[in-house]
Amino acid sequence: MNIPFNKPYMTGDELYYIKDAVARGKISGNGYYTQKCHDFFENKMGYRNCLLTSSCTDALEMAAILVGIEPGDEVIMPSFTFVSTANAFVLRGAKVVFADSYEDNPNIDASNIESLITSKTKVIVVVHYAGISCDMDTIMDIASRHGLFVVEDAAQAIDSYYNGKPLGTIGHLAAFSFHETKNIISGEGGMLVVNDERFDKRAEIIWEKGTNRSAFFRGEIDKYSWVDVGSSFLPSDVTAAFLFAQLENLQKIQSRRKKIWNNYFFKLKELEEEGFVRLPVVPDFATANGHLFYLVCANNNERGELISFLKENGVHAVFHYLSLHKSPFHLQNSILNTLEHCDNFADRLLRLPLYYELDIEDQDKIINLVISFFRRI
Numbered sequence: 001m002n003i004p005f006n007k008p009y010m011t012g013d014e015l016y017y018i019k020d021a022v023a024r025g026k027i028s029g030n031g032y033y034t035q036k037c038h039d040f041f042e043n044k045m046g047y048r049n050c051l052l053t054s055s056c057t058d059a060l061e062m063a064a065i066l067v068g069i070e071p072g073d074e075v076i077m078p079s080f081t082f083v084s085t086a087n088a089f090v091l092r093g094a095k096v097v098f099a100d101s102y103e104d105n106p107n108i109d110a111s112n113i114e115s116l117i118t119s120k121t122k123v124i125v126v127v128h129y130a131g132i133s134c135d136m137d138t139i140m141d142i143a144s145r146h147g148l149f150v151v152e153d154a155a156q157a158i159d160s161y162y163n164g165k166p167l168g169t170i171g172h173l174a175a176f177s178f179h180e181t182k183n184i185i186s187g188e189g190g191m192l193v194v195n196d197e198r199f200d201k202r203a204e205i206i207w208e209k210g211t212n213r214s215a216f217f218r219g220e221i222d223k224y225s226w227v228d229v230g231s232s233f234l235p236s237d238v239t240a241a242f243l244f245a246q247l248e249n250l251q252k253i254q255s256r257r258k259k260i261w262n263n264y265f266f267k268l269k270e271l272e273e274e275g276f277v278r279l280p281v282v283p284d285f286a287t288a289n290g291h292l293f294y295l296v297c298a299n300n301n302e303r304g305e306l307i308s309f310l311k312e313n314g315v316h317a318v319f320h321y322l323s324l325h326k327s328p329f330h331l332q333n334s335i336l337n338t339l340e341h342c343d344n345f346a347d348r349l350l351r352l353p354l355y356y357e358l359d360i361e362d363q364d365k366i367i368n369l370v371i372s373f374f375r376r377i
């Protein structure tokens, strides 16, 4: 057996659309396929105003500019996340304030947030880890009482919901990723969703290098100029063509990934009941979108042994984030504080292989290996 942790899924339609994009003779950003992707997200999936970007990191950087981060502003976010969640705001001079996870769920503990708010706080960034929603009503309520913005790092959260609302439609701004490790991919890729209309006009300008070029191409103005800060955040139309092929297969990809996720969940449940591991907690308000499947071991040693055992049997399982509050970069300017739950997930969480082409027989072998490791049979 040789089962990788991830295998990017190509639907088979990518080259067809890329060829068409090339034949159209215009492959820079904001072209035919970019518009088709925007249409899909806005009209089929119900996101309000979408802008494709070259990565989720880019979309987060746009969000940091849009909310007007200035040096010294404070941004509250979980420590158990990818570096880009923090870097995007640090690049604008923000001070990142890390919050702990729940004891049983890597997401930001909403009851932790209010005690971290100061007069300098400007934004709360939530990360829907494994595509499982944060407690959005509570968080939006805290934000509105304190006059703060909420940015959703929805990198892992395509086709997942909070009380029936798609993730990425709730905060003022949201960022998605189409990196090849995510459910829907374009190699590198991402998207900013603007839910607060106050940001619509400026988002488009920042996206287009600080110019009003998009308005010019729509014929709204007769020349385009440099009107604001910005960068080249938009992807090539070749990337958008690839993404469009994936989007047309979204339901197929999602039903497969969710099936694999459920198979892990239901077959490993007995190990949880026997007290060996803990499995993902999906609150009543949330859904699981088959992004990643994890289990939580009793301690770091045991996790290391399980990784080695699986590896010896040809299965590649991997741990996930190291706590950002303990990172060398953060500690250059901050004192070490204790975020116990975050550290526990950093030490004990293990992700099992989950990709479209993982067949159920191979998956059952992985499940049996995990069960035999814990029962030592």
Ligand SMILES: *Cc1c(COP(=O)(O)O)cnc(C)c1O
Pocket: 054, 055, 056, 057, 058, 081, 082, 084, 085, 127, 153, 155, 156, 176, 177, 178, 179, 188, 189, 190
């Ligand atoms: C993948 C990921 C990112 C970064 O996405 P890119 O598209 O690679 O920039 C950011 N945040 C989280 C939570 C992610 O999982």
